[in-house]
Amino acid sequence: MRIASLLIALALVPAWALCAPAGQAGTQHVEVTAALPGARDEKTLAQLLSAREAFERHHALAPEATLAFRLYARLDPKDLDRLRLFLVDGRQRTEVPLDEHQRFALAPGWTRADAERGVLLQTNLPDGTVAWKVDVRTPGVPDDRRRLGDLRLECEADTFHGNLQRGLRTPVSAILDASDELCLLDDAEVWFAERAIFGVTLVAGERRRLLPYSYLHGSTGTMALAALFDWPYALRDRAYFLPLEDRSWPDDAQVVFDAMDDPQPEPAP
Amino acid sequence: MNARRALAIAAAVASLACAACSTVGNGRLVQLDTAQARTLLVVGRTTRDEVRTALGQGTVIRFESGLETWHYLYREGIAPGWDEVPFIGLVTARLDRPTKELVLLFDGQGVLKRWSLQSYRSAPSGGA
Numbered sequence: 001m002r003i004a005s006l007l008i009a010l011a012l013v014p015a016w017a018l019c020a021p022a023g024q025a026g027t028q029h030v031e032v033t034a035a036l037p038g039a040r041d042e043k044t045l046a047q048l049l050s051a052r053e054a055f056e057r058h059h060a061l062a063p064e065a066t067l068a069f070r071l072y073a074r075l076d077p078k079d080l081d082r083l084r085l086f087l088v089d090g091r092q093r094t095e096v097p098l099d100e101h102q103r104f105a106l107a108p109g110w111t112r113a114d115a116e117r118g119v120l121l122q123t124n125l126p127d128g129t130v131a132w133k134v135d136v137r138t139p140g141v142p143d144d145r146r147r148l149g150d151l152r153l154e155c156e157a158d159t160f161h162g163n164l165q166r167g168l169r170t171p172v173s174a175i176l177d178a179s180d181e182l183c184l185l186d187d188a189e190v191w192f193a194e195r196a197i198f199g200v201t202l203v204a205g206e207r208r209r210l211l212p213y214s215y216l217h218g219s220t221g222t223m224a225l226a227a228l229f230d231w232p233y234a235l236r237d238r239a240y241f242l243p244l245e246d247r248s249w250p251d252d253a254q255v256v257f258d259a260m261d262d263p264q265p266e267p268a269p
Numbered sequence: 270m271n272a273r274r275a276l277a278i279a280a281a282v283a284s285l286a287c288a289a290c291s292t293v294g295n296g297r298l299v300q301l302d303t304a305q306a307r308t309l310l311v312v313g314r315t316t317r318d319e320v321r322t323a324l325g326q327g328t329v330i331r332f333e334s335g336l337e338t339w340h341y342l343y344r345e346g347i348a349p350g351w352d353e354v355p356f357i358g359l360v361t362a363r364l365d366r367p368t369k370e371l372v373l374l375f376d377g378q379g380v381l382k383r384w385s386l387q388s389y390r391s392a393p394s395g396g397a
Contacts, residue, residue, distance in 0.1 A: 196334065198383050198385070210387055212370060212389065
């Protein structure tokens, strides 16, 4: 009986609340805060500004290119359907629009002072679901290829500057970072093509080089370790490294992708 | 340095110096040329089992899509396994060694979808 009375009383509360005149004594504002269910995938604004500073220092690698940042789904491609990005400044959250490739650019109003205040770029997805990449594009390069200088510049802006890439840093990398020569190592940076790839060819005029398979898919040795934290699992068939140690390739060289879905070339290689 | 450790290091050095080659598969890759590969590897028809019978088991990477690559490698001048050891592989990869590799792509039903055969020297600019 007591329980029934309590239920009736509770049922009447909302009706009473609706009928109460505004400003009536005893009315109070209640702020309800709830912790997020877990850490969100995020980077600090300071990281992104550091990437931009490195981009500007090494801009000669791609003089016509612009800087953006791109988000990839590491675990499940369907995550991109619900991905959103926010600028978080204390309790203020402002949505940052993403383009059709999940890219965004730094807004002119985002300053170093904001970064020092701890401003974040935060996704709505759990930590570990997103790979963050510097995205440097010279206009006019189609989706089935990239310009080598753009990718070199991405490496300079990311690795140990923006430091967006997940993964293990090799001891050699730590040493070379001190001399700002990290991006002369083949395993310094992993990239992702637009589609699943079967081969990658460097082309500069008449010169061509089909990269060994060890440069693809995090397939062997140190590169597999270096890539380990960025390719699982959705990105592995798009992952590739580049022969950054070979500086004889010009920045204008093309990195041409052979997609898994492309037909077998005839005559066969 | 005690005698046992010295012996182990000497054995490792000797194995690196004396070994003739490393290979993945049954060794037929050494003789395989493009003409033979065209006969053996028919896109849309050749199956994984047929490849395994002909070339032995390659190194497999399976993707979320259901596709998988098989990788065969033949390299002169180093014992098997060293190239795959993280960090040590960075050193062995810089040795100027004749290398041949075959990469196969199978669809989700285990039928050949793509293949690629190439020879190169893993010279200092040859990367990993």
